[in-house]
Amino acid sequence: MAGQHSRPRWHYSPQHMWMNDPNGLIYNAGTWHMFYQSNPSGNVWGNLSWGHATSSDLLHWTEHQVALWHTDTEQIFSGSCVFDADNSSGLGSADWPPLVAIYTAAYLPGSEWEGRQAQALAYSLDGGSHWTTYPGNPVLDRESSDFRDPKVFRHGDGWVMVAVEAEERQVVIYRSTNLTEWTYASTFGPAHAAAGVWECPDLFELPVANGSGTKWVLLVNINPGGVAGGSGCQYFVGDFDGSTFTPDCIVGVSADPALGLDDPLLRAYDWLDFGRDCYAVTSFADVPDGRRIVLGWMNNWDYANDVPLTGGRSIMTIPRELDLLQVGGRHLVRQRPIRELPQDALERHTLLNGDRIRVRGVALEYHNGVLSLDRRGVGRADFHEGFGSRQWAEIPERPSSVTVEILLDTCSIEVFAASGLVVISDLVFF
Numbered sequence: 001m002a003g004q005h006s007r008p009r010w011h012y013s014p015q016h017m018w019m020n021d022p023n024g025l026i027y028n029a030g031t032w033h034m035f036y037q038s039n040p041s042g043n044v045w046g047n048l049s050w051g052h053a054t055s056s057d058l059l060h061w062t063e064h065q066v067a068l069w070h071t072d073t074e075q076i077f078s079g080s081c082v083f084d085a086d087n088s089s090g091l092g093s094a095d096w097p098p099l100v101a102i103y104t105a106a107y108l109p110g111s112e113w114e115g116r117q118a119q120a121l122a123y124s125l126d127g128g129s130h131w132t133t134y135p136g137n138p139v140l141d142r143e144s145s146d147f148r149d150p151k152v153f154r155h156g157d158g159w160v161m162v163a164v165e166a167e168e169r170q171v172v173i174y175r176s177t178n179l180t181e182w183t184y185a186s187t188f189g190p191a192h193a194a195a196g197v198w199e200c201p202d203l204f205e206l207p208v209a210n211g212s213g214t215k216w217v218l219l220v221n222i223n224p225g226g227v228a229g230g231s232g233c234q235y236f237v238g239d240f241d242g243s244t245f246t247p248d249c250i251v252g253v254s255a256d257p258a259l260g261l262d263d264p265l266l267r268a269y270d271w272l273d274f275g276r277d278c279y280a281v282t283s284f285a286d287v288p289d290g291r292r293i294v295l296g297w298m299n300n301w302d303y304a305n306d307v308p309l310t311g312g313r314s315i316m317t318i319p320r321e322l323d324l325l326q327v328g329g330r331h332l333v334r335q336r337p338i339r340e341l342p343q344d345a346l347e348r349h350t351l352l353n354g355d356r357i358r359v360r361g362v363a364l365e366y367h368n369g370v371l372s373l374d375r376r377g378v379g380r381a382d383f384h385e386g387f388g389s390r391q392w393a394e395i396p397e398r399p400s401s402v403t404v405e406i407l408l409d410t411c412s413i414e415v416f417a418a419s420g421l422v423v424i425s426d427l428v429f430f
Contacts, residue, residue, distance in 0.1 A: 079103030369398025
């Protein structure tokens with residue numbers, strides 16, 4: 001039952017309210033800000049608002065009052081935050097430039113936009129403690145019921161927004177000079193995994209660690225239809241010219257939900273995480289040293305409302321640093337726990353072909369180039385029929401051995417294998 005598991009040591013979890021997608025991740029004036037989807041009055045999905053937490057080190061978080069509240073006619077769905085340093089929006093001043101939240105307003109009965117999802121703004125002049133709703137909302141309305149999850153970033157002399165038409169499995173790109181007026185630029189998709197709705201896109205540039213230059217990476221979260229079942233996060237590597245994202249390659253579109261995990265194309269795509277519990281992954285804005293740091297919701301919509309956790313029934317993944325490696329003619333995302341995490345927090349093992357070990361009851365096995373994690377039968381795996389499961393991933397180039405780094409917490413395991421080219425993240429109720 002809920003309440004049987006102690007609070008995590010390394011992972012953020014709210015004390016009481018429900019939590020799902022991370023929103024508005026940003027570093028500003030020496031503080032890391034994490035906003036997130038929350039239900040201020042319950043521990044299941046509903047009454048969507050933005051919770052708020054801050055940190056000085058990305059590991060220890062202070063929970064604050066709700067930042068953006070739902071109303072009788074509007075829920076506050078996912079989005080992002082930017083620091084408008086030049087006050088391009090006019091919502092602050094030269095002396096007090098604003099933090100601007102760009103979020104999806106999901107309009108309810110009683111609103112003149114009932115049934116629509118459109119993009120809206122709120123702004124803060126005190127570093128994120130208090131927020132004012134922009135009176136001209138919505139600022140971008142496609143008259144759609146599934147247009148959501150805007151990620152906004154600075155590019156050149158303007159702003160770029162990537163959002164989704166969720167049911168169409170499309171990422172739509174817009175440009176703006178002032179955050180309040182937006183011009184359509186392009187559309188990407190459907191592509192690769194497209195059996196479920198597309199949500200929470202992100203677009204950013206990464207260095208190639210073992211080569212030269214940079215490439216652009218587009219994250220697309222999908223539910224259902226992930227590689228491990230239910231929720232998941234895929235990525236595309238390519239180029240971005242300020243208006244259009246062009247992937248390096250497209251393998252083929254997997255859009256038949258009836259095939260599920262039996263779809264042979266699923267393993268041909270690039271997945272950020274091969275576990276059951278890593279969704280709505282998005283990155284922090286304005287990281288001071290140029291690192292690209294991402295964070296995901298460590299849960300799965302197959303069973304999220306039922307997990308036996310106190311507080312918000314959820315935790316976030318450990319924040320992760322990203323770059324790219326060239327492997328076999330491809331660019332693959334490498335992710336490692338943030339350098340702020342103490343090294344002794346990680347267990348390290350080298351698995352030879354055929355090796356099988358247990359880590360607090362969780363079985364890790366390496367066989368013929370495939371790494372698997374099996375949480376079946378560990379602790380409370382029976383609260384939902386979809387929870388007990390085995391996840392697996394092919395290690396690039398199938399080496400004779402693989403080194404894994406394991407982060408254990410009170411209710412989770414994250415396995416970083418092959419220098420971070422393969423990650424498997426799971427909730428585990430030990």
